[in-house]
Amino acid sequence: MEPTDEVLCQRVADRDEAAFDLLVARYQERAYRLAWSILRNTEDARDLSQEAFIRLYQSASSFAGRAKFSTWFYRILVNLCLDHRRKGRGWRLWLRDEPDPDSGESLLDRQPAPFADPVDALGRERTLTKLWVAVDRLAPQQRAAVILQVQEELTTPEIAAVLKCSEATVRVHLHRALRTLKKTMETS
């Protein structure tokens, strides 16, 4: 029987390298994908998701086991990403619809292609792309709440634990975010 994430984390606290490798293998894709969804930059997503694993290794002993391991780990990762966006130039670049200085692509062009659906028309694809551009423009907490809900499929209490706020606050974040996104959909 495979050990749970929580058991592995306790072993990491005892400096069990194999347990750490197993946790990395379990979470590497989710961590990278979540970091990329917040940052929209491959290099930064790789660096910060790796940094989250390093923090996990260093602070595994502080994981009390009261929360799920995934929630605790997501909190480390999301905090790193939000801090990075707060400090970095990336946030300003995304907020201003300026061309990327490296590639010259506009904000809309930098958006990845949405989930491929053969029956979708080009217009619908453009609409979905605009929708995700609107997600990128949300306030950091709203944006993180939306990504955690629709991409990682976390529940409201889990999102509250990751963002370290109350469930009521998460509901308000999501309500405001969805209201903004609804307006985007209506105008497009």
Next chain:
Amino acid sequence: MANHPETELGPYVRGELAPSERERVARHLEACPDCRQDAERVRALLTELGHSVPVAPAVNWGRYRAELRLKLDARRARRRAWWSRPLPLALSASLAGVLLFFAVWNGWRSPGVEPMTPEEAIIGRRLDLLRQYSVVERLDLLEEFDVIRSLDQLAGTQEG
């Protein structure tokens, strides 16, 4: 109708509300067409978002883990306390020993003592005279004896 459950519509369509809360929202939706329409929009929007999540660029996971391992090793090496490493510990102990030696030595010499001049060094070598203090005590007499002897010689030259 007052108190529209705006912030609860998302959790409602996702089935996250507690039974009592869910019942309250459901009753409201039956009576409020605007909220009912809003709930449908929220449901459609969440479905759209869930089905159109952008796909992150591919990553070479073997390389990813190798990079992570290198970073972790580098961080551990940096975080290891400097005093727990053998070489810095030996160097630090040696330096501390040398400093301690000079501190004690300077203290023993007592600060403020002038360096010894060559004359003082010569006198210092003759300190054994102090052992014959009775002779030193009569040095003036010896000097007088020298003068007397010189007077004799002086008297001789004057006579000659």
